[in-house]
Amino acid sequence: MPELPEVETTRRGIEPHLRGRTIQKLIVRQASLRWPVSATLVRRIKHAHIEQVSRRAKYLLICTNSGTLVIHLGMSGSLRIVRDNAPPGPHDHIDMLVGDNTTLRYRDPRRFGAWLWTEDKLESHPLLCKLGPEPLSDNFSGSYFFNRSRGRKLAIKSFLMDSHVVAGIGNIYASEALFRAGIHPSRAAGRISRQRYTKLADAVKQVLSEAIRQGGTTLRDFSNGEGKPGYFQRSLNVYGKTGEPCPVCKTPIRETRTGQRSTFYCPHCQR
DNA sequence: AGAGGTACCTGGCAGC
C-alpha cells in the first residue's frame, strides 16, 4: 500500500494528534511483524514525550525525549487515530495510548511492517544510514542520478526503486515517473543520457508532490490518519491500465515484469 | 560489486 506520498500523508494526518503528548503505554496484540516488536520498545517508550513526527524515505520517525520509534508500514500497514477505546479489528496489532482518549492504532494484515526502538543517533541507524537522498530534496537531481547510474546494467525501473539510490519510490510511482519522462522501463540505467535523467528527476519530484497534494493513492484500503482515502489514483496514467489507451497517443498500455514487479508503460511514448 | 532471486504473511480474486 504505502509509498512515500502515502507515508507522508499518514505523517501529516497523525502528527497533530501526537506532538507534545506523553505516551502512556503500548498494547501489542501481535508482536511478530517483519522483526519482532521488542519488550525493550514496550518498556522504554512508556512515559516518553513526543517531540515531533518526521519521515525518512518510507520510515515514520516518532521522535521522543528518550528515543525514536521507527515505524515502517511494509506492504499493507496503516496508522490511524482512534478514540473512545474503539474495539480493535483482527489485524489491529498495536495501540499506542497517548492520553486524552487518543490512541494511535496500527493495522497490518500482511505483517511486513516494523516497529523498532532506537536511542542512538538516527544517522547511524542500520536501516537509515545507507538510504539515498530524499527525492523531494535538492540533493536529488538529474546530475546525481546520472552519476550514480554510470556502469549500471540493470533496468532503469529497478534502479529507480532502489532505496539506496533514491529513497521512497515504489512500484506505482516508478511506472508513473518513467511514463512522464518518456523512458522505457527496461532500458539499462547506465545507458541513459544526462538530459534524460534531468527529465526523470523532474518527473519523480512532480509525480510525488502531486500525489502528496492529493492525499496519496488509494488502491485497496489506504487511508490517512483520519480514515480518509487518497485521490491520486485518478491521476494515474499507466499504473494498472493494461490495454487502456495511452492518455497522450492512444496506444494501448502494456504490462511487463521487471525484477518480479509488474510494470506498466506506453510502448510508443517510452523509449 | 552488481544482479537476481528468496523470504516474510494474509487477503482477494480469477478460474476451474
Place this chain on the structure above:
DNA sequence: TGCTGCCAGGTACCTC
C-alpha cells in the same frame, strides 16, 4: 460452492 493458484503498494538478505 469450494478449492487452487496467483497476485498485491516493500525491502533485507542470500547466492551466484
